[in-house]
Amino acid sequence: xxxxxxxxxxxxxxxxxxxxxxxxxxxxxxxxxxxxxxxxxxxxxxxxxxxxxxxxxxxxxxxxxxxxxxxxxxxxxxxxxxxxxxxxxxxxxxxxxxxxxxxxxxxxxxxxxx
Amino acid sequence: xxxxxxxxxxxxxxxxxxxxxxxxxxxxxxxxxxxxxxxxxxxxxxxxxxxxxxxxxxxxxxxxxxxxxxxxxxxxxxxxxxxxxxxxxxxxxxxxxxxxxxxxxxxxxxxxxxxx
Numbered sequence: 001x002x003x004x005x006x007x008x009x010x011x012x013x014x015x016x017x018x019x020x021x022x023x024x025x026x027x028x029x030x031x032x033x034x035x036x037x038x039x040x041x042x043x044x045x046x047x048x049x050x051x052x053x054x055x056x057x058x059x060x061x062x063x064x065x066x067x068x069x070x071x072x073x074x075x076x077x078x079x080x081x082x083x084x085x086x087x088x089x090x091x092x093x094x095x096x097x098x099x100x101x102x103x104x105x106x107x108x109x110x111x112x113x114x
Numbered sequence: 115x116x117x118x119x120x121x122x123x124x125x126x127x128x129x130x131x132x133x134x135x136x137x138x139x140x141x142x143x144x145x146x147x148x149x150x151x152x153x154x155x156x157x158x159x160x161x162x163x164x165x166x167x168x169x170x171x172x173x174x175x176x177x178x179x180x181x182x183x184x185x186x187x188x189x190x191x192x193x194x195x196x197x198x199x200x201x202x203x204x205x206x207x208x209x210x211x212x213x214x215x216x217x218x219x220x221x222x223x224x225x226x227x228x229x230x
Contacts, residue, residue: 035218042118042220048217103216104161
């Protein structure tokens with residue numbers, strides 16, 4: 001069974017540019033989460049989808065970040081325009097519906113904003 | 115609000131030594147889950163263990179063991195007879211057990227280096 005995949009693995013852009021990160025969850029997983037780890041700090045929650053609906057987006061830092069999950073399959077996270085402080089590793093995770101919250105993580109996308 | 119503290123930023127040990135990674139958490143929930151994840155150099159987060167707050171029994175899995183103490187809000191992780199392949203960043207995390215918001219609250223991670 002394929003795990004959570006993320007694309008690209010690494011992105012280097014200049015301040016002011018736009019970047020779109022993609023996450024493909026494990027097939028059949030309704031829950032999809034985005035997290036971010038800024039250099040050396042804790043991994044922080046960004047938002048949670050249940051199928052195509054945003055269940056919780058309380059962790060989104062500001063309106064430069066836009067997440068979508070059309071059709072309830074893969075998800076994209078767009079940063080527009082990117083700022084220096086957006087640099088970090090963006091993780092996606094997915095899980096089945098249910099009481100036990102075991103989230104399976106992807107390898108992350110390392111975003112560097114110059 | 116939930117919070118997870120991993121006070122050890124970096125630890126270095128020599129192969130075959132035992133090492134304990136500390137995790138202290140804060141939550142107002144009476145029921146919650148605790149987790150440990152490993153992040154090897156390849157980058158992905160690998161799930162190691164999930165513990166329900168009702169279950170305070172310590173758990174052992176091969177060279178790994180976990181000590182959950184509700185009285186001190188700690189969930190420490192011990193690696194016995196460490197190996198070079200154990201070198202990674204280890205994250206402790208917490209989530210509520212019920213409700214729709216199942217996001218994980220992570221600590222800042224402990225970088226473990228096992229030297230040959």
